Amino acid sequence: MISLEISQVYFSYLNGLVLHNINLSVNVGEMVGLLGPNGSGKTTLLKLASGMLKPAQGGIKLDGYSLNSLSRKAIARNIAVVPQQFHIPFAFTTAEIVMLGRTPFLRPLADETEADRQLVDKALELVNIRELAKRRFDELSGGERQKVILAMALAQQPKLLLLDEPTVHLDIAHQTETLELVKRLNAQQGLTVIAAMHDLNLAALYFDRLILLKEGRVWADGTPHEVLTEAKISEVFSVSVRVEKHPLTGTPHIVVMPREFNKRQ
């Protein structure tokens, strides 16, 4: 079953071509990591997948319906997005922010229902931040904020979750906690996940399928073993690495070989 189908998509900002002939389909229940250097088009691809940007050519379908034909509300009832960072200028509490996730389901003039409040509680519970419910969002640490935004996205009850570098502001404990939560939702509830990732090792550990982008093109698409090879990584990132085996899981583990160090040897 296909959840998201991107076919022959081209996209450019005013200053140049960003994505070039992208063809991808993501099935229901997949957990996909998007990899690639800065500026390779990861964030742009996520914005296209969420309908926030419209492709210049080609089409994107969600469950067989063209994204262009769906209202923002219909999209928001199916896709939740966790961007890299939110700046919120008002002193909302955590619970109020998570309640924003219910926005696509609220009718104008109607109040939030008991069911909405329960979903908010459940989302806070899932992300393990119940104790932050009454705290003000702007007083939280970067890692806590990231979790609150994730809880908001989960309160949206999405079928497809798009994450833009979900671990970027987190320490190593919070990184694994977040990815384990997403992995658990993926395994238990069949939530489809597409996440842009910078950390290749975490991506190899938690994702079943990785897509490597270079200069707006899909360079490789497959399992971590197929994608994270020494040759492909050095082609795309222009760094020399050695790929070893993770001692526990057997997934690829990338070790950087610094150039400066080589010279001194």
Place this chain on the structure above:
Amino acid sequence: MLPPRSNGADYLFMEIPLSCRRGIFALIAVIVMKLRRRKLILVLLLLGGCLVASLSLASAFGAVDIPLPDILKIALNRLAIFNFPTTWRGVEETIIFQVRLPRVIGGALVGSALATAGVLFQGLLRNPMADPYIIGTSAGAALGATIAMSLPINLAFLSFGLVPLAAFCGALATVFLVYNLARVGGKTPIVSMLLAGVVVSSLMAAIVALLMSISDRLQLNLHSVYSFLMGHISVTGWEQIAIIAPLVIGGVVGARFFIFHLNAFSLGEEGAGYLGIEVERDKILILALGSLLTAAAVSISGLVGFVGLIVPHAVRMSFGPDHKLLLPASALAGAAFVVIADLLARTLLAPVEIPVGVVTAIIGAPFFIYLLRHTRKEYAF
């Protein structure tokens, strides 16, 4: 023979039949029981009470002071709810009903409209310094009013003079101009809109200044431009209220449609889009609603500053930023604030009338500084 006069409120209360009094007590008891948990309704009841109190006070004081119970009785008689025996002079009833009440209610409408528009603009633009005038309504209204004052004709449209009408149209036309100037490729980025607003406002303010500086040579009578710029509630009868009230009340009620949108806009336009908001369409609707409210207020009061800026801030700091409470609470608080400010403007230095905008600034600025320094819910910039 007239019964002896009393200023006490109990005097009024005793005239209500006993059964009716018991009913009122029972009703209040039930409401308090039901609402103990509902912050929203408690806050609105509290602010509604403040508004009623300020309306009563403002009706009582002026060139002629009239006892508070008489005011309430006149109002209740007029509403045909009760029929109290007339214990006051006919001239008092005329002053209350024909002169003071329209002005007091006009003040309440101005305050309500400006505070609601302030909430709409601050929420949409995510800018703590946003007020109803930020995208050019004030400058447009001032220019419209100045041009109308320079014209040697005296037109009246539905009991409105040319000046309020021109102010109303000037405000709306300016917002339309600013919005379209800021529009790039199907989108209207908020930063461009703020910049366009500043530029257009400066240009229009310059034209007003130009007209004023050459007014003597052209033999224009622009003395009332000053009064317009400082804010002055110029309601002289019920006809103006009859036109402005539906606009303002409709606008305040209409704003209720956008509470979830405004909450979602706190995440920025992109974040709001992810939550299912049609960003560009709803931006136009919220801007149009805010501008309409501002234009309605400006047409009967000139530029009363500070209300649209500080009332939403004060309410947000006291009760939190959720627009479900923020919008109606600001509408009530704004109304009470302007009614009291106008009362002070009329009475402090009587018979000289201070511009109401001066009073709102003199009360508003220190109050705002106090809020900034003394609350835990201080603003997160």
